[in-house]
Amino acid sequence: MARTVLITGGTSGIGLAAAKRFAADGDRVVITGRHEETVRAAARECGAEGVVCDGTDPAQVEELAAGLGDTLDVLVNSAGGLPEFTASSHSHLETVLAEWHAALGKNLLTAVLATTAVKEKLVAAPAGAVISIGTIGSERSGGSYGAAKAALATWSAALSAVIGPKGVTCNVIAAGFIDETNFFHGRMTDARRSHLVEETHNKRPGAVGDMASTIHFLASDGARHITGQTIHVNGGAHTTR
Template sequence: MRMMVVSGGGTGIGRATAEAFALLGDTVVIVGRRPEVLERTAGEIRLAARHERVVPVPADLATPEGAEQAAAAVRRLGMGAVDGLVHAAGGVDRSAAANLHEVDAAWNRDFQQNVLTAVLLTAAVRSDLRRPGGRIILISSIAAVNGGGGSYSAAKAALHGWAVSLAQELGPDGITVNVIAPGYIAETEFFGERMTPERHNRLVSRTLVGRPGLPADIAAASVYLASKEASYVTGQVLHVNGGAAFSR
C-alpha cells in the first residue's frame, strides 16, 4: 500500500490528485493551511474512495515549522516510507506594488508560496522517501514559460531549475523528480473572484482543444509520474495545457 503526501490537497488540483490516489487505494495525507477545508475534503474523498486512509494535516508549508509539523504528522501515521510527494500548494500574489518595499514583499510572498512550500516540505520528508521508488512531483505553471505573471512566473520557473538539481541528487537513490506545468485549469480556487466569462473564454481560445483544463487532467499526469511504470522519467517538465504553449 502506497503512502502519498499532497500539499494543497484541500482544493483544486491538489484535491483531485489526492482523490485519484485514494481511488487507487493509497493512503493520502493532504496538507494546507485551513483545517476546515482539509477536513471537508478528506471526508468527501473517503466517501468516494470507500476507505478511511485520507488524513488532513493543517500546516503552513511556507515556514520551516509548518513543514516540520507536516513531516512529523506523516511519521506519526507509522506507515513507513513515503512513496510520493506532490507539491500543489501555491498561488499568485496580486497586490499592486507601488514602492520598493512593496515589490520586495510581493516577490518574497510569491517565492515563499510557490517555491519554499515545496523546498521545505521536500527537505522535511527527504529522509523518509522510499528508496528506490520514491516520487517527487512539482506543480509549476504555463506562466513559467509563457510569462504574464511577473514574480509568479519567476517563482514557477525556479521550480524547473530546482527539479533538475533534485533529480540529479536523488536519481542514484531511485527517486524521480518531475514537474507538471498546467495551463488554465478551471474549478480551482486559484483565480478567486477574478475569473470572468470573458477571461475564461480568452484562456480557452488559446488552447488547441477548445476547452479549459480540469483538476482531473493534472491529477492524471501525477498518477502516471507517480507510477512504477514512470521510473525512467526524471528531471522532466510535463506541459498539460491543451496546446496553449509548446514544450521547450
C-alpha cells in the first residue's frame, strides 16, 4: 500500500535523494522548500508534490500539515544547514545572538514545529516514523550548527519515549561528509575534502544515496524496533560502541 511521506528541505541533496527513493516505491511524496522555483523544479524531478514552506514559520507549517490529509506515514526532517544571518552593525554579541538564533531555527525548530504539527497524523498511520537528519559535527567542535543538531538528537530521543507507545518510531541519522550537497556553499577546498575522506575507514566520501538508503530502511517494517537512536553514517570517521 502506498504511503504518504513528508520530506522537509527536500529540494536538494539528502532530502531530494530520499524523495526519489520513496517515489520509486510508488509512495505519495510531499517535499518542502522556501523558494517556489526550486520547489517546483525538484518536485518535477522526483515525481513529488511540492509545497513552499518556511519551516520556522508556525502559520506556514500549520497550513502544510492541513494539506496532508488525515494520516502521515513518514516524516523526514531534512531541512537545515549552516546558519544564514546578517551580521549586526551594533555589537559583537548581537551578531553572535543572530547566528545562534539562525542555527537553532534552521536545524532544531524546523523539526520541532513540523513534527508537532503532524504528530497526530503519524499516530493515526499504521506504522509511523519520524527521521531527522543530524551531523557528525555534534560530536566535534561544530559551533552553533553542531550544537543545534546535538539538541535535535536529544529532543528526538525524548520524543521517542512519548510517541513510541503510540506506534511511531523516532530516530536521527547523523551524517558525516556527504558529497553531492550544497552544504558548504562552494567553499570546500581540495585539501579539506581530502582530509575528510582520509578520516573515514573506507576512504571514500559519503553519498546522498547512502543517506537515502538509511532513511528508507528506518521507515521500513524491518526497523520497527529501532527508535530513540542516533544512527551514524560517516564511513567510520566517528565511531561508537
